[in-house]
Amino acid sequence: MTAARRWALVGSGGAAGGVARALLAVLLVRAVESPQWAAPALLAVNLSGSLFAGFLRGLLEREQAAGGAGAAFDAFLLVGFCGGFTSYSGFVEAAVAGSPWITAATLVLCPFAALLGMHLSGGYPARSAGIPR
């Protein structure tokens, strides 16, 4: 894949993920009319994004183990969309704003969500085949 094609795929996936995150934030503020729900909303975004990313990573490992490439799939969905949808800087900003339970829940649950996603996609066997992550 050329560098320009990868940039286009990562950029368009990232834009879609960023819009989805911003739209969810706007929708939530309209629905509950309270900024207190911003941190739980970001937890939901980061958790669902981590679960989806883990699932995609597992699928990609299976694809690579089967001899397929999946580079476009990786660039657009995994690096672009999931990367743009979830936000670490927003998480740190919310932690400073003062929501210790949400902070702790994010730190503990997001890696497990990714692990669960990998399990659900059945991507585990690829590890023993030496597939680079």
Add this chain to the structure above:
Amino acid sequence: MRLAARDVCYARRVICAVGDIILETETLVVLLLAAAGCALGSVARDGLVRRFRSRAGRADLGVLAANLLACAVVGCTAVLGSPLHAFVVVGFAGGLSTWSGLAIEVAGAMREARWTRVLLHVPGAFAIALGVYLAARAITGGAA
């Protein structure tokens, strides 16, 4: 599976609400700016991660560097007004930083029982990111 009339009515109301929000000019501008910023941030993160992977063989350090850089950007720009906030904070920093990429790296380290790496990327990275964010905010006067 058949949907009940009540469910269809509810789904229609949600779709209409999303449509109304997107069509509001102010929200549309925010979404477009966030999209443009996020596209740039995502490409920058991908470049950083690939550079770390090719130079040091460690994609996880690339994710860490991108997240710390994004926290510094957010800390420096805490006082920005609405349109710039959408582009820089929601868009660029949101795209540059990632929880999903970090979660995958940590999940991979857990699978391989690399617990030092898990400690570096979960409590370690959070402590460093918090320090970077607060330092950037203090330096640029964003805390005031």
